[in-house]
Amino acid sequence: MTTPFPNVRSLDLASEEPGTGELVSSANAFLDEFRWAKPTGKIWVGEAIPEVLGVFLLELDPGFEDIDRYIWVVVGDVPPAYISSEHARSPKEALEGYVAEMRAWVRAVENGEPVDHLIPVNGAATKANAVALKSRLEFIAARILTGELAKGSQPS
Numbered sequence: 001m002t003t004p005f006p007n008v009r010s011l012d013l014a015s016e017e018p019g020t021g022e023l024v025s026s027a028n029a030f031l032d033e034f035r036w037a038k039p040t041g042k043i044w045v046g047e048a049i050p051e052v053l054g055v056f057l058l059e060l061d062p063g064f065e066d067i068d069r070y071i072w073v074v075v076g077d078v079p080p081a082y083i084s085s086e087h088a089r090s091p092k093e094a095l096e097g098y099v100a101e102m103r104a105w106v107r108a109v110e111n112g113e114p115v116d117h118l119i120p121v122n123g124a125a126t127k128a129n130a131v132a133l134k135s136r137l138e139f140i141a142a143r144i145l146t147g148e149l150a151k152g153s154q155p156s
Contacts, residue, residue: 022051023075039060053077058070103134
């Protein structure tokens with residue numbers, strides 16, 4: 001299967017790190033929540049660190065004109081989210097977009113501002129959730145986006 005974007009690889013669970021299948025299942029379950037998201041079954045791996053983070057590119061059957069054919073899904077020990085492939089052309093760009101959007105949510109919660117116009121987060125807009133998410137986002141920015149954490153390795 002050819003890759004539609006750079007820096008992704010076809011998903012082959014037999015050769016992936018143990019635990020990657022759970023990340024893929026989480027990505028599919030997350031998309032199942034949206035009626036407009038009809039995956040074709042084609043999925044590519046941008047990043048997979050079992051029990052920590054998965055960035056996957058999924059092909060959708062766009063039933064409507066305004067639905068992207070490809071969508072990035074971020075899952076793991078973070079709130080799941082999707083990022084449009086129109087705004088992110090690589091796994092790194094998708095993850096950078098995810099971090100930026102989630103940081104905006106954290107800032108709003110910290111400042112007591114409404115979050116309903118921001119990226120949806122599957123948790124209550126509480127200070128405790130903001131602190132926990134902020135910590136995870138700092139880890140992603142410092143260890144994953146910089147490339148310090150090797151693919152498939154576990155955090156220290």
